[in-house]
Amino acid sequence: MTGSMEQLYQQVILDHSRERHGAGGGGPDAPPASAESFQVNPTCGDEVRLRVHLREGATAPIIDRVTWDGTGCSISQASVSVLTDLVAGADVATVDRVTETFRALMNNRGQPLEDDREEILGDAAAFVGVARYPARIKCALLGWMALRDALAQAVTAPPQAGER
Amino acid sequence: MSIEQREAGRTLTATELAAVRADFPLLTRTVRDGRPLIYLDSAATSQKPECVIDAEQDFYLQRNAAVHRGAHALAEEATEAYEQARSAVAALVGADTDEIVWTKNATEGINLLTYAFSNASLGRGQAAAERYRLGPGDEIVVTEAEHHANLVPWQELCARTGATLRWLGMTDEGRINLDTLDVITDRTRVVAFTHVSNVTGAISPVRDIVAAARAHGALVVLDACQSVPHLPVDLHALDVDFAVFSGHKMLGPTGIGALYGRRELLEALPPFGTGGSMVEVVTMTETTFAAPPQRFEAGTQMVAQTVGLHAAADYLSELGMDAVAAHEAELTAHLLSGIAQVDGVRVLGPTEPRERVGVVAFTVDGVHPHDVGQLLDDAGVAVRVGHHCAQPLHRRLGAPSSARASVGVHTTTAELDTFCDALSRVRDFFMGR
Secondary structure (H helix, E strand, O other), X not given: OOHHHHHHOOHHHXXXXXXXXOEEOOOOOOOOOOEEEEEEEOOOOEXXXXXXXXXXXXXXXXXXXXXXXXXXXHHHHHHHHHHHHHHOOOEHHHHHHHHHHHHHHHXXXXXXXXXXXXXXXXXXXXXXXXXXXXXXXXXXXXHHHHHHHHHHHHHHOOOOOOOO | OOOHHHOOOOOOOHHHHHHHHHOOHHHHOXXXXXXXXXXXXXXXXOOOOHHHHHHHHHHHHHHOOOOOOOOOHHHHHHHHXXXXXXXXXXXXXXXXXXXXXXXXOHHHHHHHHHHHHHHHHOOOOOHHHHHHOOOOOOEEEEEOOOOHHHOHHHHHHHHHHOOEEEEEOEOOOOOEOHHHHHHOOOOEEEEEEEOEOOOOOEEXXXXXXXXXXXXOOOEEEEEOOOOOOOOOOOHHHHOOOEEEEEHHHOOOOOOOXXXXXOHHHHHHOOOXXXXXXXXXXXXXXXXXXXXXXXXXXXXXXXXHHHHXXXXXXXXXXXXXXXXXXXXXXXXXXXXXXXXXXXXXXXXXXXXXOOOEOOEEEEEEOXXXXXXXXXXXXXOOEEOEEEOOOOHHHHHHOOOOOEEEEEOOOOOOHHHHHHHHHHHHOHHHHHHOO
């Protein structure tokens, strides 16, 4: 095993791929989500169904929590798990900024971002090595695509009963 | 190689194998920080021997012209090269020259055929096209083992004509379940199935399926993509009506493949693509069509690719398909026994080398195929990961996706040992940390 595998599969990624924060919680008794998105990577069959639960914030809606179900490689699963932790309690504008920063990391050919942008990413900065392997970038982005799609629906959709 | 050396069951000697490897320039390159490349993805696409690359280049350097039009010297030479390629490929697969239609690849071959069925069903073609007319009450039978290329076009044909799609089932071992042959009935008009699965590597019981189809008067279509590069194939002896295969999987260039059809069947088949060079007489209101195979080759053709494929067919013929098959049978046995030594690995398909080729899909307990492939790649080993364009088969075998190692004529047992060694480290890397 070369160092590049340890760089790609950092411990935080392996841990998240096993712990899968936010996974499950979409059963029949679960409170209705503000919006849901299903994304699939047709080249490998990886999929994620991600739900966002919004609540009213002082000035803008806030993401109360994200839950999801999915199957896929350690990169795709860990990425959704990290995302779940990262966006809970954040407002939509902040989440947009985090999402854009993560996309920038994926376009950075394996180089870390500047310190201030790296800070925005928290554990998601561990995915830096993924961008050295173009075929895997889609894996890391799968959950983020679902989040962006769900948020787009939630902020344009009429509020559901008991939720915003 | 002399003829005596190619006697039945004879495999390649170490010297011959070294010579074969020297014919593939790409095999000398390294990947990922200088690792020697171990290419175990021949089922996706084969690497090309230098003679194929040279033949295509030589065509462009010396003989390039459009074929079947023009009377100048180059046009004659190019046309001759194009038609000689057809003869060489026909000879390799046990067909007559005029039974081979050039296509872009096997997928295009199946689409050509299914759209020709469509056109017949719309009333196009001569009276003989009657045998291709489909409608409600007719059935098309495929198998659960099919590559999407031999499934989706038939689904679409059913949707266009009102025919019904049915399929043969699989055994848990990953072979076509002959107990389900009763799906083939008098309503069956076409039976389309793969000669060799691109996932399980299993060789289909062609004789049994053809017999069932014949008993009910159905046409037989064979997907020979994974057999033609690895086994001696005689389409006449197999007694199938149509067959498709891709050049790029049999050491040839991309962009060239073939549809085989029995002569009288091609004669009765209406065209799919229409336009230049597939016609006899064109007026402002109607057109008569050329005889096969030109009837199915509309527009300027991929001539250089046919020349490259000719070189590939010659290369395989010179090695001898018996010797290729015998060498790859040894590799298959070596690969299967090597994988069996690795804990937590499940092979999708037969685990014994009998009636299968060196295409081995597998899953690793607790590790996603993408991650398996990434670690193998880090060791310089190229395998395919995903569902290999066979989602229903994966569903049937209870795995959403898999990793797949597949051998080529240039593969060595030492390479397979390196692969198994890398595979044995996968679970520890992901689950031991």
